[in-house]
Amino acid sequence: MTSICDLHTHSTASDGQYSPSELAALVKGRGSEVWALTDHDTLDGLPEAARAAAALGLRFIPGIELSAREYRTFHILGYAFDPSGEALRALCERMRKGRDEREHRLLAYLAEKGMELTLAEVDRTFYGVDEKYLSLIGEMPEDVLEFAGQLADVCRATLSYEIGRAH
Numbered sequence: 001m002t003s004i005c006d007l008h009t010h011s012t013a014s015d016g017q018y019s020p021s022e023l024a025a026l027v028k029g030r031g032s033e034v035w036a037l038t039d040h041d042t043l044d045g046l047p048e049a050a051r052a053a054a055a056l057g058l059r060f061i062p063g064i065e066l067s068a069r070e071y072r073t074f075h076i077l078g079y080a081f082d083p084s085g086e087a088l089r090a091l092c093e094r095m096r097k098g099r100d101e102r103e104h105r106l107l108a109y110l111a112e113k114g115m116e117l118t119l120a121e122v123d124r125t126f127y128g129v130d131e132k133y134l135s136l137i138g139e140m141p142e143d144v145l146e147f148a149g150q151l152a153d154v155c156r157a158t159l160s161y162e163i164g165r166a167h
Contacts, residue, residue, distance in 0.1 A: 005034040007063065008077065013037075013045030014065075020045040024052035038063035038077055041095040046083045064088070067095060 006027045010016035018026060020037055027035045035058045037049040046062050053060035062083045068074040081088065103119055110117055 003033045003059075004031050005036075006030070006032045007034070007036040007061070007079070008038050008065070009036065010039050010065075011037055011045040011049065013042050014039035020049035021052040024049060024056055024058060028056045028058055032058065034059040034061065036061040036063035036079055038065045038079075040065050040075075041067055041092050041099070043083050043089060043092055064092075066091075 009023055009027065011018060011020040011023050013020065016023065016039070023037065024035065035049075035053055037045055037060075039045050041064070043062075043064065050060050050062070052058075061079050062081060063077065063079045064081075066076045066078060068076060107117060107119060
């Protein structure tokens with residue numbers, strides 16, 4: 001027997017566009033029978049995902065996508081573990097704190113370059129644009145679009161600098 005599986009998905013618990021329940025419905029609607037939620041460095045979406053999957057008749061596999069310490073762009077997928085395990089929860093909390101510290105350092109760097117931003121503004125710029133919002137781009141003021149482009153350029157330059165420093 002062949003099953004259609006979707007084993008690498010992200011919800012709003014990390015950097016996804018949809019809540020775990022919305023994502024479960026989308027996965028089911030696309031014909032999948034087996035689904036794993038693999039949010040970045042968090043287990044927060046798993047309980048809702050498990051409930052939604054059960055209600056929809058999806059086989060659910062708890063998952064996670066962990067960031068590697070040495071290479072931030074390298075990720076490790078984990079599946080079928082006990083989400084209540086304290087060691088994994090503690091690791092996720094340490095990773096969240098590290099990410100928060102990096103975000104605040106980035107905001108300070110941008111402020112030094114004359115771009116005073118809040119974390120909410122950065123999140124909206126990078127995580128708030130998906131197909132639900134693309135239709136709004138034509139209605140956005142030109143200065144907002146210009147700002148988003150400038151912010152992306154500065155962040156790419158900062159990331160390139162950080163990567164260069166690491167090697």
